[in-house]
Amino acid sequence: MKIGSVLVVGAGPAGLTAAYELVKKGVQPIVLEQSDKVGGISRTETYKGYHFDIGGHRFYTKVAEVQQLWDEVLGDEFIKTPRLSRIYYQGKFFQYPLSAFDTLYKLGIYESLLILLSYFKVKQQPLPVEDNLEQWVTNRFGVRLYQTFFKTYTEKVWGIPCNQIQAEWAAQRIKGLSLKKAITNALFGSNDTKTLIKEFNYPLLGPGMMWQRFAEKVETGGGEVHLNTRVLGLEHNNRRITKVIAQQGDNILQFEAEHFISSMPLTTLINRLDPAPPSKVLDAANQLKYRDFLIVSLIIDARDLFPDNWIYIHSPGVKVGRIQNFKNWSPAMVPDARKTCLGMEYFCNAGDSLWEMSNAELIELAKQELGILGLAKGKVVEDGVVIRQPKAYPVYDHEYRQHLGVIQTYLQKFENLQTTGRNGMHRYNNQDHSMLTGLLAAKNILGEKHDLWEVNTERSYHEEFTTKPKSEDLIVLK
Numbered sequence: 215m216k217i218g219s220v221l222v223v224g225a226g227p228a229g230l231t232a233a234y235e236l237v238k239k240g241v242q243p244i245v246l247e248q249s250d251k252v253g254g255i256s257r258t259e260t261y262k263g264y265h266f267d268i269g270g271h272r273f274y275t276k277v278a279e280v281q282q283l284w285d286e287v288l289g290d291e292f293i294k295t296p297r298l299s300r301i302y303y304q305g306k307f308f309q310y311p312l313s314a315f316d317t318l319y320k321l322g323i324y325e326s327l328l329i330l331l332s333y334f335k336v337k338q339q340p341l342p343v344e345d346n347l348e349q350w351v352t353n354r355f356g357v358r359l360y361q362t363f364f365k366t367y368t369e370k371v372w373g374i375p376c377n378q379i380q381a382e383w384a385a386q387r388i389k390g391l392s393l394k395k396a397i398t399n400a401l402f403g404s405n406d407t408k409t410l411i412k413e414f415n416y417p418l419l420g421p422g423m424m425w426q427r428f429a430e431k432v433e434t435g436g437g438e439v440h441l442n443t444r445v446l447g448l449e450h451n452n453r454r455i456t457k458v459i460a461q462q463g464d465n466i467l468q469f470e471a472e473h474f475i476s477s478m479p480l481t482t483l484i485n486r487l488d489p490a491p492p493s494k495v496l497d498a499a500n501q502l503k504y505r506d507f508l509i510v511s512l513i514i515d516a517r518d519l520f521p522d523n524w525i526y527i528h529s530p531g532v533k534v535g536r537i538q539n540f541k542n543w544s545p546a547m548v549p550d551a552r553k554t555c556l557g558m559e560y561f562c563n564a565g566d567s568l569w570e571m572s573n574a575e576l577i578e579l580a581k582q583e584l585g586i587l588g589l590a591k592g593k594v595v596e597d598g599v600v601i602r603q604p605k606a607y608p609v610y611d612h613e614y615r616q617h618l619g620v621i622q623t624y625l626q627k628f629e630n631l632q633t634t635g636r637n638g639m640h641r642y643n644n645q646d647h648s649m650l651t652g653l654l655a656a657k658n659i660l661g662e663k664h665d666l667w668e669v670n671t672e673r674s675y676h677e678e679f680t681t682k683p684k685s686e687d688l689i690v691l692k
């Protein structure tokens with residue numbers, strides 16, 4: 215079969231995986247990326263030799279094809295990182311995943327009894343409906359544990375009350391766990407290999423290194439990766455995309471191709487189609503919501519501050535949601551072993567008061583909050599840098615499914631356009647599932663037949679995840 219030319223929008227995990235699969239099969243795609251580096255949300259930023267992620271990016275998957283790709287592309291530079299992450303709540307550090315002894319001890323016997331009583335109560339009288347996250351979690355863990363461990367952090371992350379977040383999100387992310395199981399495992403041990411995982415894979419110099427290598431392999435195979443090239447428009451004749459218009463510096467470029475793969479956010483894609491879609495479709499796209507994110511990386515004159523890779527900050531008294539310690543991901547992330555680089559993560563909405571603060575104010579806020587938390591007592595914060603990430607999280611509010619349905623139905627009419635990835639499908643995908651959609655999109659072009667919308671719901675979660683539940687996903691928000 216003769217495969218025509220392929221154009222890929224976005225050099226994040228989805229776009230680069232699609233491109234890499236294509237070059238392996240002798241097709242040379244063109245990848246257009248608006249940013250000055252590859253990796254998308256999974257890129258690595260650098261500042262004065264310090265490397266840091268947009269949040270910490272674990273490489274963990276149950277999808278064999280994806281693991282195989284990671285190993286094949288990075289080889290020896292794909293290191294094993296020991297894992298430790300704890301929850302900070304009411305001035306105390308709690309083991310994570312939840313340990314019954316640790317939790318009982320730190321919450322005290324009185325609070326622990328209340329948690330157990332509320333758990334047994336909900337088991338006797340579950341809430342009749344489970345439409346939202348609050349109801350879903352309460353029915354599985356009881357109202358008390360929900361309020362203690364889930365509510366404050368989850369609302370900090372999403373910026374909306376838990377009763378406005380779809381239960382579907384929880385079903386995807388918290389599946390397979392129960393308080394009973396967490397306690398039994400803690401008391402009697404567990405045979406579930408998944409709960410025993412104490413390390414994960416990580417590229418020596420952060421996730422961007424993986425995506426840099428993917429891009430190099432695409433180019434070695436004859437493909438092209440154009441950085442600083444923003445897609446402005448996708449022209450179509452109602453059935454097929456005919457041309458992509460992109461801006462590179464002061465130049466406007468045009469690309470024609472047989473097949474198109476997009477990993478840009480659905481909202482952007484729909485708004486850039488020319489002719490414009492019907493207003494119903496535009497409205498649906500414009501109503502999809504995103505949560506934005508910024509990280510303040512602080513360089514501290516301290517060799518060792520704490521042993522965790524990251525800490526969840528559940529305390530409502532500070533705005534910081536999570537703190538990464540990049541040295542504990544890979545020592546090579548920090549150029550001077552006498553220093554530490556902490557990534558203070560703030561969840562926000564573009565345009566809100568946090569987002570609008572100047573970089574100097576944000577660095578000051580991060581320093582102050584570090585002081586309140588007491589995580590760098592007596593140590594000097596020498597420098598800091600701020601990175602903002604718009605559209606970090608697709609939001610699953612109570613309307614998103616309906617909007618997504620309208621968009622999906624409309625996009626189906628295009629014979630030669632596939633949307634992939636996290637924001638490209640408005641799916642709360644980690645790298646592995648974003649990659650899987652890219653991989654399958656490439657395979658479709660190569661003659662196979664896959665429904666990308668089945669990834670996550672069908673393939674990953676039903677086939678793979680239900681058999682081995684991800685206990686560490688209890689409240690992990692990636």
Ligand SMILES: Cc1cc2nc3c(=O)[nH]c(=O)nc-3n(C[C@H](O)[C@H](O)[C@H](O)COP(=O)(O)OP(=O)(O)OC[C@H]3O[C@@H](n4cnc5c(N)ncnc54)[C@H](O)[C@@H]3O)c2cc1C
Nearest residue numbers: 224226227228248254255269271272445478635636644645
């Ligand atoms: C804080 C945080 C922590 C995370 N932690 C983990 C983790 O531990 N493990 C994990 O596996 N995953 C993690 N993820 C998820 C991971 O970042 C995403 O799943 C992954 O990056 C999605 O890949 P993608 O290619 O679909 O999209 P993206 O990474 O968003 O890439 C899309 C690319 O398209 C480009 N683009 C957009 N518009 C245009 C345009 N008009 N023209 C040209 N290019 C365009 C963008 O610049 C971007 O490079 C985390 C995410 C966040 C926010």
